[in-house]
Amino acid sequence: MYISSPSLTTQSSESPTQDLECFSSKRGCVGDECADRTATKCTNPNDTVGPRHCYVVWNNTTQGIKLRSSGCISGKDIVCEDHSRCIERNRKSSNGNYFCCCSTNLCNYDVHHLPVPEASKIEQSPAQPTPTLTYDSNLLWLSIYVAIPSLIILLGIVLIISWYHRNKSRAFSDQLSNSDESVPINEQSFYRFKNLEMIEERSRGRFGAVWKARLPNENGFIDEKWVAVKIFPSQEKNSWLAEQQVFMLPKFEHENILPFLGFEKRENDGVPFGVEYWIISEYHELGSLYDYLKHNTIGFNELLKISEGIARGLAHLHDEIPSTKSINNKPAIAHRDFKSKNVLLKSDLTPRIADFGLCLIFYPDRLPSGLGQVGTRRYMAPEVLEGAVNFTLDSLTRIDMYACGLVLWEILSRCKGEDGTLIPGKLMLPFEEEVGGNPSLEDMQEAVCQAKKRPEIKAIWRNYRGLNEICETIEECWDQDAEARISSSCVLERVKGLIRNNSNETD
Structure with a gap:
């Protein structure tokens, strides 16, 4: 399998992650089979190979994102831009594949394609014919024809570089401020928690209901796991997007903040407009x-x-x-x-x-x-x-x-x-x-x-x-x-x- 080289800038300073868990696609999967992913633990008998990471390889089509592969990867040369989120900054890929990696448990659940904006192209003056040098004054005009466009181009390059460095630290927050761009790249209905078993409704509020659900002990899950599913009706999509925007902020994880596992858009013929919006988080048996x-x-x-x-x-x-x-x-x-x-x-x-x-x-x-x-x-x-x-x-x-x-x-x-x-x-x-x-x-x-x-x-x-x-x-x-x-x-x-x-x- 070919993995395109990521455009990454920062080397992780953390030691190799122990017992890292990633979402992995089936070995040798083809097409839509790769969307069926399960959580698996990364094994690396030789820690000298380098830190372990979770990764995703995908390509973009007119129908949306198509997963190619996902799972665990290790090596001293693999560097990830963000430990907790899988981010790709490239605007284009030479071979059609995009790659991102991260280094915390299940961090490759979603991929985030946040390309750096292209700098505005500077319009250049049309090429001028070379004048015939018959008098010494022609040399002066030739210098003007060459020097002025060159100075304009140089000034434009300086301004673009200055603009880029001034704004790159705010690039991520600019993405989130737009509600359309806060939607995960795979907002279409492909179910990452495919075998989720809904057990009982635990509470209901003005924005929706919270259910207790179970991830069965199968398809690579080591232990049976209980999760909470907060279900928003279609008319509360904005509330679902608002919670996403908060949960996806960098450095948001904390011992006293609810840990989330993922977001999903679910098709359901039994509800208005045939769709529901889910947030899956850790389950708390004691409740509120x-x-x-x-x-x-x-x-x-x-x-x-x-x-x-x-x-x-x-x-x-x-x-x-x-x-x-x-x-x-x-x-x-x-x-x-x-x-x-x-x-x-x-x-x-x-x-x-x-x-x-x-x-x-x-x-x-x-x-x-x-x-x-x-x-x-x-x-x-x-x-x-x-x-x-x-x-x-x-x-x-x-x-x-x-x-x-x-x-x-x-x-x-x-x-x-x-x-x-x-x-x-x-x-x-x-x-x-x-x-x-x-x-x-x-x-x-x-x-x-x-x-x-x-x-x-x-x-x-x-x-x-x-x-x-x-x-x-x-x-x-x-x-x-x-x-x-x-x-x-x-x-x-x-x-x-x-x-x-x-x-x-x-x-």
Whole structure:
């Protein structure tokens, strides 16, 4: 099989990946058979061959992308532009094949063809006939004919080079800012999770339903794997695209952010317009933080662990991470719909923030798209309820922190205290006592903006030293004055301090 030489610029500095897992096509596949890919572990008995990577080879046709081959590849001469995504920058291929590689688990699920824009061609003056040199003055005219076009061409080349270097660091974010280009290159309906077995619907919201599904133990899968499938109806395609745009950002992966496995466009004759849009992610058996707190109380250490993870996840969203030689920067992100139902729990109670359909991405030197007053009413900050939002990064992250204070209050309301003697009451949503279970916008405006109410912080909570500090943090998160609210990084440092003090006292 022939693999075209990739146009790659950066050498990976990482050591050979151990137990790398890639999507691989069937050996010797032809045509559409290559689209049937399974996850397999790369084996390399001789690590001196070089780092291992996942790769894809394809060609473009009028019907769309046609896979030629995919799987594992190794060698010291193989370099990949981005560790976590399979990217090809070539605009044209001499032999019709395109190649991309990456070096994290299952990173060759999608390919991203993001060619560097061609520089504008400089129009040159038509060729002039060589004048007859009969007088010395003709030599002067010949010099003018040659020198002026040459200077124009040279100036044009300098301007093009300057333009390219000024804009290449923003090339990736420019691609994502266009909603059409945020669609994966293989957006057509070819099912990479072909044998996915849908088990049961676990929840349903305004944007669609979430199902528990199973990847069977076959076709190279070593272990049976459970996944979550979020299904968007056809009319919510924009929400599906918005989540894609967030998940595909460089350096977005984080321990406290929901890990995704892929996106698919599924044909389904039983739904309107015959199509659904799927997001496949890791499955969390405990469900959301709200689900867990509804049926379980927690100890003080568990409160600290969940609170720390939430603060870490929000700080990762809110912070911009600078570029490296091989990976572009992660822009700052505002969630805009943060609540306990949008935090999932692993089996060890590690929280993971999810549901990014309403996020705003703050690319450098560009206003975010999709501005609007959105979110869940009972978690809306006063300025959102009043329609007085400034669409800046600082203002929108402070709106997230208001909601964070409400979520921390929910966690605190189910805590048994440091010594286990505190008896938590029934879990209630924020403002459920004040405005009931289904408040209108007017109800929330009256309670939050006019009466300046907040969920009750019980006096008994303040009798516990650790819980009292959590109470103070909550109050600083949901302050009526947005500029007085503390940041996610500040919440993180406070919780980490409580964890250290608690550990020292235990020792």
